Amino acid sequence: MTQDYTILRLGHHGDGIADGPIYAPRTLPGEVVTGVLEGDRLSDIRFKSPSSERVKAPCDHYKSCGGCQLQHASDEFVARWKMDVVRAALAAQHIEAILRPIQTSPVRSRRRAVLSARRTKRGALTGFHGRSSGTIVEISDCHVLDPALTNALPVAEAMAELGGSRKAELSVTLTLSEVGLDVAVRGGKALDGPLELALAQETEQHGLARLTWNDEIIAMRQPPAQHLGPDLVVPPPGAFLQATKHGEQALTQAVMEISKGATKIADLFAGCGTFSFPLAHLAEVHAVEGDAAMTRALDQGWRTSIGLKKISTEVRDLFRRPLMADELKQFDTVVLDPPRAGAIAQIAEVAMSKCPVVAYVSCNPISFARDAKKLIAAGYTLEWIQVVDQFRWSSHIELVAGFTLRR
Incomplete structure (x- = not known):
């Protein structure tokens, strides 16, 4: 006898989850499905009661390609779901925050x-x-x-x-x-x-x-x-770059808003200068990055740009050797954009430094919420969060959060 499974929610990777837990790819909450159970995963899925949020995937390769996870869901559903993932990560750390409406990159925009x-x-x-x-x-x-x-x-x-x-x-x-x-x-x-x-x-x-x-x-x-803002940089081969220009602009605008009025900024996990260059139109920037080739590209780009304030650079593994609280005291704003693991060691130093303003760019709501909890416990207020979806139809989520030190 074929068993029915009711999809209760989506997991962080975009799979539907039924009681068990049992994972069913390309399903949506509320759907009733059948399929072949192999371990904890359903295959050969058939829909007995499809969701009203289900849409026809626009790409002919969707069923076979693993590049997208959510083309079967309406854009409105995906936007709500990504916002809810951020809210759930914050709730797990007992954090409440103002979430601005999500900004989603257009189709066919990945560069x-x-x-x-x-x-x-x-x-x-x-x-x-x-x-x-x-x-x-x-x-x-x-x-x-x-x-x-x-x-x-x-x-x-x-x-x-x-x-x-x-x-x-x-x-x-x-x-x-x-x-x-x-x-x-x-x-x-x-x-x-x-x-x-x-x-x-x-x-x-x-x-x-x-x-x-x-x-x-x-x-x-x-x-x-x-282009990083109006300035030009030549990244080393295969270097990290924001996935879409739209996404880069959305993240940068949020960072610039948080940093408004700064005079000296520490840009940590700076890469080739995604934020360093726009920020250097406002204030002096000290850019710290663990990859020497990206740091050289950033420095060369600054030396050939016109009209920027000073950008100093430093090659440093911020996981093993974070900027210490005493080093951070010279800055009035800290910007950090760590990888998915977050920045637990660096955040501890930022918290002790009592730097007045922090702009945190994250690609992982869970590690972000963990780090945000440490800042809040140290006396910071989480002002707002801007969620950005530049990996359309994927489970990937990015955000920018602004923190200010309570007086």
């Missing part, structure tokens, strides 16, 4: 993608992995990527044909820059003369701005600059 590519008997296979699978799903179109990236898929195929193998995958990072495509390939064959020549020819044929192979620059027709 950076990491593709998997493999050489085959007939050429090459390029795309994203299937859901919970190592299989590459070839994509002919994508509703997430900027059309310029979709049109560049033949570049990834060419890389696999030239320097890939049928046993191992290439990781091909495609990034749109102000002057063309920036391509960074990892996992390819060791370079030799013929391969290097062939790759250089591909750079010219496809008009690439830069091509990097296993961290070695093969050719650079033009430095692949990125």
